[in-house]
Amino acid sequence: xxxxxxxxxxxxxxxxxxxxxxxxxxxxxxxxxxxxxxxxxxxxxxxxxxxxxxxxxxxxxxxxxxxxxxxxxxxxxxxxxxxxxxxxxxxxxxxxxxxxxxxxxxxxxxxxxxxxxxxxxxxxxxxxxxxxxxxxxxxxxxxxxxxxxxxxxxxxxxxxxxxxxxxxxxxxxxxxxxxxxxxxxxxxxxxxxxxxxxxxxxxxxxxxxxxxxxxxxxxxxxxxxxxxxxxxxxxxxxxxxxxxxxxxxxxxxxxxxxxxxxxxxxxxxxxxxxxxxxxxxxxxxxxxxxxxxxxxxxxxxxxxxxxxxxxxxxxxxxxxxxxxxxxxxxxxxxxxxxxxxxxxxxxxxxxxxxxxxxxxxxxxxxxxxxxxxxxxxxxxxxxxxxxxxxxxxxxxxxxxxxxxxxxxxxxxxxxxxxxxxxxxxxxxxxxxxxxxxxxxxxxxxxxxxxxxxxxxxxxxxxxxxxxxxxxxxxxxxxxxxxxxxxxxxxxxxxxxxxxxxxxxxxxxxxxxxxxxxxxxxxxxxxxxxxxxxxxxxxxxxxxxxxxxxxxxxxxxxxxxxxxxxxxxxx
RNA sequence: CGGGGCGUAGCUCAGCCUGGUAGAGCACACGGUUCGGGACCGUGUGGUCGGAGGUUCAAAUCCUCUCGCCCCGACCA
Numbered sequence: 001x002x003x004x005x006x007x008x009x010x011x012x013x014x015x016x017x018x019x020x021x022x023x024x025x026x027x028x029x030x031x032x033x034x035x036x037x038x039x040x041x042x043x044x045x046x047x048x049x050x051x052x053x054x055x056x057x058x059x060x061x062x063x064x065x066x067x068x069x070x071x072x073x074x075x076x077x078x079x080x081x082x083x084x085x086x087x088x089x090x091x092x093x094x095x096x097x098x099x100x101x102x103x104x105x106x107x108x109x110x111x112x113x114x115x116x117x118x119x120x121x122x123x124x125x126x127x128x129x130x131x132x133x134x135x136x137x138x139x140x141x142x143x144x145x146x147x148x149x150x151x152x153x154x155x156x157x158x159x160x161x162x163x164x165x166x167x168x169x170x171x172x173x174x175x176x177x178x179x180x181x182x183x184x185x186x187x188x189x190x191x192x193x194x195x196x197x198x199x200x201x202x203x204x205x206x207x208x209x210x211x212x213x214x215x216x217x218x219x220x221x222x223x224x225x226x227x228x229x230x231x232x233x234x235x236x237x238x239x240x241x242x243x244x245x246x247x248x249x250x251x252x253x254x255x256x257x258x259x260x261x262x263x264x265x266x267x268x269x270x271x272x273x274x275x276x277x278x279x280x281x282x283x284x285x286x287x288x289x290x291x292x293x294x295x296x297x298x299x300x301x302x303x304x305x306x307x308x309x310x311x312x313x314x315x316x317x318x319x320x321x322x323x324x325x326x327x328x329x330x331x332x333x334x335x336x337x338x339x340x341x342x343x344x345x346x347x348x349x350x351x352x353x354x355x356x357x358x359x360x361x362x363x364x365x366x367x368x369x370x371x372x373x374x375x376x377x378x379x380x381x382x383x384x385x386x387x388x389x390x391x392x393x394x395x396x397x398x399x400x401x402x403x404x405x406x407x408x409x410x411x412x413x414x415x416x417x418x419x420x421x422x423x424x425x426x427x428x429x430x431x432x433x434x435x436x437x438x439x440x441x442x443x444x445x446x447x448x449x450x451x452x453x454x455x456x457x458x459x460x461x462x463x464x465x466x467x468x469x470x471x472x473x474x475x476x477x478x479x480x481x482x483x484x485x486x487x488x489x490x491x492x493x494x495x496x497x498x499x500x501x502x503x504x505x506x507x508x509x510x511x512x513x514x515x516x517x518x519x520x521x522x523x524x525x526x527x528x529x530x531x532x533x534x535x536x537x538x539x540x541x542x543x544x545x546x547x548x549x550x551x552x553x554x555x556x557x558x559x560x561x562x563x564x565x566x567x568x569x570x
Numbered sequence: 571c572g573g574g575g576c577g578u579a580g581c582u583c584a585g586c587c588u589g590g591u592a593g594a595g596c597a598c599a600c601g602g603u604u605c606g607g608g609a610c611c612g613u614g615u616g617g618u619c620g621g622a623g624g625u626u627c628a629a630a631u632c633c634u635c636u637c638g639c640c641c642c643g644a645c646c647a
Contacts, residue, residue, distance in 0.1 A: 012608070515608050517608085
């Protein structure tokens with residue numbers, strides 16, 4: 001492809017709204033173009049990378065036994081009402097009406113549609129399992145889209161769904177999908193890790209996320225050298241070290257102490273000369289159905305996802321100040337579990353292991369010391385609801401966990417029968433009994449994978465594409481296209497490279513060398529072939545890798561072979 | 571949805587406080603000199619100052635409303 005015949009416009013300045021590096025570079029390299037918040041045009045160069053990623057995904061999904069189909073992006077409300085998610089999904093679901101005032105939504109995901117397609121066809125265990133996938137543009141009306149392709153509202157994603165007659169069959173497919181994902185991200189040359197994950201609103205039992213490690217990642221993952229890895233939303237830990245010894249003798253019974261204005265654990269701890277770990281932190285939350293009280297040790301934080309799961313709630317939020325006073329009978333910042341009535345109390349196991357503790361007195365400007373969990377209050381539910389921290393013991397081997405940031409590029413779930421039951425997606429088993437199919441679902445963000453590749457592969461000058469995702473593999477630069485010998489040599493090389501099946505992008509513009517070099521660095525094709533006046537006089541071209549930019553003088557006649565050799569080494 | 575900020579040329583921004591002929595750099599067009607790491611000189615094109623209403627002799631500038639965008643938070647297969 002010749003630049004002068006292509007549709008490529010690089011930007012000298014970063015767009016003012018681009019915050020993360022992948023957004024900046026993809027925009028500057030003329031690959032994406034924002035149309036509205038979280039909505040992007042994939043310009044020709046960007047689309048090639050997306051297509052290359054999609055091709056890898058297609059090949060590996062097919063090899064793993066999944067069959068491609070395509071489902072609509074606009075879906076009727078009826079299906080969503082049937083699964084219950086029309087109510088449950090909230091504002092993230094973009095709802096639209098047609099000219100007849102019938103309700104539809106723009107699909108954020110396709111469980112309903114695929115389940116409907118399968119239930120109307122598969123009736124027997126003999127026809128199972130089934131595994132179908134699609135690559136489709138989806139829409140989620142995110143509260144706050146950001147980071148370019150990493151968190152758009154409209155985005156391209158591959159999703160696969162599998163249907164089974166047994167848990168064993170689901171597990172076999174789940175493992176096959178997990179292996180396929182590893183091959184996909186390996187082929188994309190990404191550094192990633194698979195971690196245990198929470199299943200979120202989509203429901204289900206087992207779940208893994210594939211995380212590309214990058215400092216700009218929106219998720220935190222806890223990992224251990226033993227191989228344990230989990231999203232911090234999900235990560236568990238071994239038992240923590242107990243709090244330091246109580247200074248002096250703790251009171252035998254709860255005693256009120258005056259703590260004027262000290263509402264945070266840190267303030268009260270400093271005021272009373274205790275360690276934060278001596279405290280019980282009390283958070284009052286509000287779910288769709290109830291108020292609840294969450295207790296964690298003072299040096300811990302409440303993990304909202306774990307708490308939500310423990311309470312069995314769909315949504316959760318911190319209670320307002322007025323509600324806190326209503327529930328606790330005291331001021332915000334002075335809440336504690338002693339004497340609370342009429343609310344469910346969820347305590348972290350670390351709280352119940354404390355021999356003696358300090359906590360709020362449910363009275364403005366007072367705290368209690370000498371509180372013994374189990375004696376002075378009880379919990380309705382004891383569950384792990386704390387956020388795992390770096391340094392906590394690994395739940396498997398006890399070594400300290402490390403916490404890293406990651407970009408979630410894939411997420412696989414064992415869904416179970418949530419959708420098949422709700423939507424009567426049944427089959428007849430060998431005894432003629434009707435059973436709901438057991439389902440799995442497997443998502444992979446295609447656009448996000450491209451963005452993650454840029455996050456992981458760039459330098460100060462621009463993108464350094466991994467070969468499999470590069471829009472073109474070789475950039476050919478004619479430095480002085482107005483010099484006939486140079487132009488002829490470049491044209492010849494262009495023809496030969498094309499003939500040899502090399503994906504070559506030919507910068508034939510009438511620009512100064514600096515402009516061409518800088519654009520080449522910005523766009524980041526893996527191999528560069530430069531033809532200049534001095535080189536041509538000596539019958540030489542100059543090859544280099546974007547990765548290291550080390551110049552390799554090469555006779556013009558060997559340039560094609562050398563380019564292919566360099567590519568083969570990538 | 572709460573808090574904060576920004577909408578002026580294709581892009582990045584100044585001008586606004588203190589109202590008085592719409593600016594710069596880059597990009598683009600033409601001419602010339604240049605040509606291995608974002609050249610230089612000259613000439614030129616390009617703007618309903620996001621939109622609507624108001625105040626005023628006069629509004630990019632002040633006021634009101636509205637739309638869009640961004641940041642922090644809450645939220646999130």
